[in-house]
Amino acid sequence: MVDRAPRPEAELLQDLSALDRFGRDEAGGFTRLAWSGELLDTLEWTAQRMRDAGLVAEIDAAGNLIGRWEMGEGKAVVIGSHLDTVTAGGRFDGALGVLTGIDVVRRLRAEGFTPSRPIWVVAFMDEEGERFNSVMLGSRAFVGEVIPADEAERRDALDVGMGEAMRTWDRDFSAIPAARRIDEVRCYVELHVELGPVLEAEGVDIGVVTEIVGLVGLSVTLAGATNHAGTTPMVGRRDALVGAAKAITALRDAALDSGRHMATVGSIRTVPGGANAIPGECTLSVDLRAPGAGGLQAARASVRAVLAKVCDEEQLTAALTETYDLPPVPLDPQIADLMERAVEREGLRHRRMPSGAGHDAMLLAPYVPAGMLFVPSVAGVGHAPEEFTSDADVARGAAALTATIRELAR
Ligand code: GLV
Ligand code: MN
Ligand code: MN
Secondary structure (H helix, E strand, O other): OOOOOOOOOHHHHHHHHHHHHOOEOOOOOEOOOOOOHHHHHHHHHHHHHHHHOOOEEEEOOOOOEEEEEOOOOOOEEEEEEEOOOOOOEOOOOOHHHHHHHHHHHHHHHHOOOOOOOOEEEEEEOOOOOOOOOOOOHHHHHHOOOOOOOHHHHOEOOOOOEHHHHHHOOOOOHHHHHHHOOHHHEEEEEEEEEOOOOHHHHHOOOEEEEEEEOEEEEEEEEEEOOOOEOOOOOOOOOOOHHHHHHHHHHHHHHHHHHHOOOEEEEEEEEEEOOOOOEOOOEEEEEEEEEEOOOOHHHHHHHHHHHHHHHHHHHHOOEEEEEEEEEEOOEEOOHHHHHHHHHHHHHOOOOEEEEEEOOOOOHHHHOOOOOEEEEEEOOHHHOOOOOOOOOOHHHHHHHHHHHHHHHHHHOO
């Protein structure tokens, strides 16, 4: 006989598919950058799904979508992640955590569970930070960090400022402090795709995250001299792009030698940018990551050493600004224990692991007990259209998150 019992995760899988209409390109990648029309459409659709699940939903002054189940007493158990993406990113990064959070509420209601305290589901603004280099703007605002005024002036590739982009959502940069809600939070939990290869390789269903690596973002501008491509002798040129090429390779090698930190140059822009002019200026992004204390300091030092050498060899100058600085954070061991027990009761295989990707949890963790659950990413792919997690793993993640919230809000 065919089993026609509805799968408990069916509605969640439908919601994940429904997001396909927002910001998807022909190659299957998703682009929903901060303060864009695509992201606003996504949040408005998700707010309606929150309301369908019985939550009170609104978008706050920092662009965070918050859905509240105001039951019981005291501070809230918050389930969070994000709905913004990188350019041509994947379907699951962030979206899985938010949509599963809503699904948890539906499940708990369906089973007649009465929470002893409020449960909130939050989609934080701009976790990825790609458009304005304002990484984790929403969770920084939520915990009450002061957002430096210069972030309002940061400009995207089309020369639109962040403050200007916020106004298209009827939000004002100066009002961001109103988004502070951390005093109302008891604890924080985030479900996310691993974005790495470990769980799949080991055949483990769920990762219980112990710590999140630190991240530093730098914007480096190398300056030389623009001149004619045909008349300027090859000897003695001050070509900023040649300097950048050397720096990119040297940064990779320094990271390999360290055996500890990661260094990635993800974007590069040249001035004037024509084929027949020597690039007099080149700006590159440098993303540094390292676990534990001290790793990021060593990584920063290696960048300074690389730039000094390249500038000396190519007769360039370097100007360096830091665009983000998120120290590594341990997650709460008691929440990890509770998650492990909850996951075990669901009959799932699990392991503890660190996260090499940044997550909103790293902003919450210094203020409230925070935990994260990972589900496998096929072939370990993240920040690419090929990012994939199977329906079965989505279902296991939903079961694990539901079991965790049942404990935290009992
Ligand atoms: C966030 O996705 C990161 O870049 O780690
Ligand atoms: Mn991401
Ligand atoms: Mn993410």
